Amino acid sequence: MCGLIGWVDTQRNLSTEKHIMEKMTNTLSKRGPDSSGVYSSLHVLLGHRRLTVVDPEGGGQPMIKVIGDNTFVIIYNGELYNTSEIRGKLKDRGYTFKSYSDTEVLLTAYIEWGEECVKHFNGIFAFGIWDENHQKLFTARDPLGVKPLFYTQKGSSFIFGSELKALLAHPDVNPIIDSEGILEIFGLGPGRTPGNGVFKGINEVPPGHCLSFVEGKMRIREYWKLESKIHTDDLDTTVEKVRALFVDAVERQLVSDVPVCTFLSGGLDSSAISAVAANYFRNKGLGDLNTYSIDYQGNDKYFKADSFQPDADARYIDIMSKHIQSNHHDIVLNNAELAAALKQAVKASDLPGMADIDSSLYLFCREVRKDATVAVSGECADEIFGGYPWFREPELINSDTFPWSRAVKERKSILSMNYSNLPLEDYVNSRYMETLSDVPRLEGEGAEEHRMREIFYLNMKWFMVTLLNRKDRMSMGNSLEVRVPFADYRIVEYAFNIPWSYKYCDNIEKGLLRRALKGILPDEVLYRRKSPYPKTHNPAYLRIVQNWMRIILSDPTSPILQLINEQAVSEIVETGGVSFGKPWFGQLMKGPQLIAYLIQIDTWMREYNVEVR
Template identity: 60%
Template structure:
């Protein structure tokens, strides 16, 4: 797993710009601590930082391949899970290989099939390929958006990189946010609209999109999307189908020349991955290591809620015993959790999900001491109906994003200069725009129609945000995290499962539970869904309130240009109790909302963001 960067301009020479590329590549050291590589030509500069996972010698980048006198160069961040399938097909077409790396397979796939090669890939990736003969650069991002890719266009010059900070390292790109960006930050944040990066003049290639850059044009298009189709299967056949797809996806993602572990919360999704991985390890004479996260004092202060009905630690330990894994619990201190809000802002280059981000960042930091690759259970809830908004009638019928149903309240914390920003309007616009993209079948009943909308909204918004969080938090620590449920085959199949089948036996993720019978113990299979664990310790609330008070009392704090100081002070004084509605999703309630504002101030301050209002 790696980081990529590049500068492309087919209309003017880039000679003398190598130092700029070096600065861009330096921002990616955490994503790729093992080696660095540069490619320098008149019109294309490519840079790479590498985290070695497969083929230490043969996978070096930028990788150059010359066939029939034609030169092709690739920089690539990701993993292909159908590498051997593609290699076999390419060998049959008489191509040869100098390594066993997926990088060479990807580059050779492009040489063989051109830009249509993108349709053959199963994996997580962001890459750029320079085709010297055709004088074009082809960039692409994986279907679910597991791996990031940002860019900025300055005249005829394209500047791109794996992180926003990489693009900002170019002297022509400024850290600026205008009124539209602020509106998006407070209407949709911590999510971003597809293709946006909040900063003025910076965009991202959206999930399942690719870009072709030539002398005359820069074209972006969507190369993959879920399709609506009838599934003519019995329930038993669907159970078997899900089981087979999941086992195959997990086993494909256990490959590597470095140590592999799994995240294990004791919930259904991580337990399924860990159990299947543990069996695979045992067949090879190895023992799986699993990790869970907990917080000091949570055993004392945990409070059950609709969104978080049970604590994880008991179930994680039960599951670890069941699969006989070497289980390790990372116990986080409240002080560390609060102070890591700053680092988690650096990891995203934007405000994120508050302590949900900082805890994951610290968790990954501990795992990286012994492992380079981990498998995690993200995406199952979005695909198999794990959230309350798939079963709660009020949430199902909310005429907006179900995870942020009260965005109008966000405006109350903004100052008079921003009273008129169109928070509700932008939210509604993005919501309706997404609904227009949802594929449907003819004559769908009202319930099927609405549930298909909800699954698509989750796929394009909520899931992408969680995947962003996972990538930035893990790669900040040079840890590659793979997400088997994000396999596009599972996504495409799950999208077309009838909702009553997904909610088999009237349970959230009912079908997935049934598919795991015989793989997991009953107490795990029938456990009530519980999200990523957060701290319930009041010490954390006290710390973030103290941190926010320091910000409010510092006249130089940049966030004061945005917020209503008195309103935020009231929220802090009540320790978040006066702001009851979750800011985003299930976990960002009062203390987390305060932490989010700390991240906003950190971001504005540390990135020296120029606010254009």
């Protein structure tokens, strides 16, 4: 993976501003530690930082390709998993290639098919292509939003890049939030409205969208969207197709010129990926697969099972690592380091995130990166096949808001008097209703089945993107590329129309996926109940974040104080989050994580000199 940044202004000579582009590009050094480059022309500057994964010699960027009298330049972050197929089609059309990189294939695909090139790609990507003759910029983001792409317009300038920090390094882009930014942070955070960059005037290309900028005008459109169709396959056929799609997706994503590993939690999804990967390694003579898991000091003593986390991971990790004969590595984090890394996580995300759910992943990826450059992970299976409680529990299914973020009134209660009149509840509700209005309807579908379709759509457009954002920033903040096979658009398109009765077959969450994985996993793992990403249960962590937040509250210069009801937040701190009453977000962001989220807001405002207007 890589980092990209671009600046287009057809009303201005940018060739004299290369020093600014170099500064912006260097903010992305963690995304691309191996090399950097800048393309300069009269009206465009393109910067790139590279993490070398495929074709070390031939894949450098910005990459230039001259066809006739026209020059095309690309900056690209991602991986194509059908590179050879596309290259074959392009060779049949007379194109030649100087490298075996997917970068040159992607650029050539645009030269041949124009904006329709995105319909040929299977992969995770964000890119910008400059057409010199037509003075046109074309950018696009992958269907599920695995790779980020932000942008802003300042006068006649259009600026775009992989991360907010790169845009903020431009002298005309300032770290300002207005009422909408406050509503995003306190009403929806750590989620974000699709396309919203939180900072005033900064947006994000939504997943499955492409954007063009020509003659000072921007046009954005959706090139990929889910469609509702009648599912005609019977259950056995559906199981076979899911299995075939999954295995193919995993194997496509194991191609690399650098070391590849997998994350292994002992849960269904990561175990399945690790099993397929280990088998692929054996068949290709690549040796034993390296697998990695995360845990926390004291969890063996303090973990308590509940309906959300029915058991700990360790026993199942051991079963799986022995079953696939992997070279397994346990990474155990201490709680002081976990809390301290809240700051690092904010600087990796450029926004408040999922508290220690982020910082733990940041530290985990830091350790994995010592041995590997590419990892494969199990995100997206729960959103696609129905693994969360809100797919099964009637109260959550029939919630009148996002079922993973129901504490809307409680969220508003912690805003200061100056912002207590902000329409937080209306803002959240409007985002929820806008998403429901986008759900594709299937003629003749019953109310209950359509509601389940809505729940899946909400998860894919909101909850899943939040987790993908987290995985991208925490991994790339450590120069580690993480691939997510369940985000293969073919799996998503097929699964979206599978009826709930199939997905929940055998009366267990992800029953369909379990059937598809029979024979790949040992039964103990295959039928293990869903357990979420592990978090610390050590009371020492709660004490650390309580003390940190007390310091913030007692410091009159703390920037968060202008936004919060100090008495309400103090009560949250002193009760360990009990006074808030509900989880802040998802299954994991409860008491200690809520306090840590508030710490991250304050840290973000300090580190980025955020101005509230």
